[in-house]
Amino acid sequence: MCDREQERDELRARFTKWMEVTLYRARLRYLRKESQKTETVPLDEVESWYLLTDVSSKGRFEFEQDRLAEAFAMLSHEKQAILSMLFAEEMTPAEVARVLHCSPQKVYDQRYQAIKSLRRNLQNGGEEK
Structure with missing residues (x-):
């Protein structure tokens, strides 16, 4: 035992x-x-003067925004409309398809091609300068 x-x-x-x-x-x-993990600060603790600072006054942000606007302008009107509805108006691909009287698959394809074109135009613009 x-x-x-x-x-x-x-x-x-x-x-x-x-x-x-x-x-x-x-x-x-x-x-x-x-x-x-990155530390986060509650919005209540952020000083008010920092919230009132104009982000666009930094210069680089405006430059990137201008390049994106130029690349967006190079897209076809249909692709511009699809991206605007999807991202600015926050519509679903099915809703966009109903508005444009096409299939949701076409919306997905056009979105893919538009984003690919934007990337290509932004990269080409960055290499030239």
């Missing part, structure tokens, strides 16, 4: 040690993961 109790105690001790090590490692993984 004494050997069995001693064996149980040894198993219990091993299990306890295994649990401690497992929890320790899990805690370390959790802390590493949490430390990599």
Whole structure:
């Protein structure tokens, strides 16, 4: 009987040690993961002068916006309309298809081609300058 109790105690001790090590490692993984997250600041704590600053006065933002407007103007009217309805008016592809009297698949295809054209035009514009 004494050997069995001693064996149980040894198993219990091993299990306890295994649990401690497992929890320790899990805690370390959790802390590493949490430390990599970007800290956020509640809007209430942001100073009012920062909220009142004009973002477009930075210059680079205006430049990027102008390049995007130029690339958008190079698209066909149909692609411009589809992108406007999808992103500005936040319509679903099915709603856009009903408005344009076409299939939703055509809306998906035109959206893909329009975004691809925008990327190509923006990259080409960036290389030239």
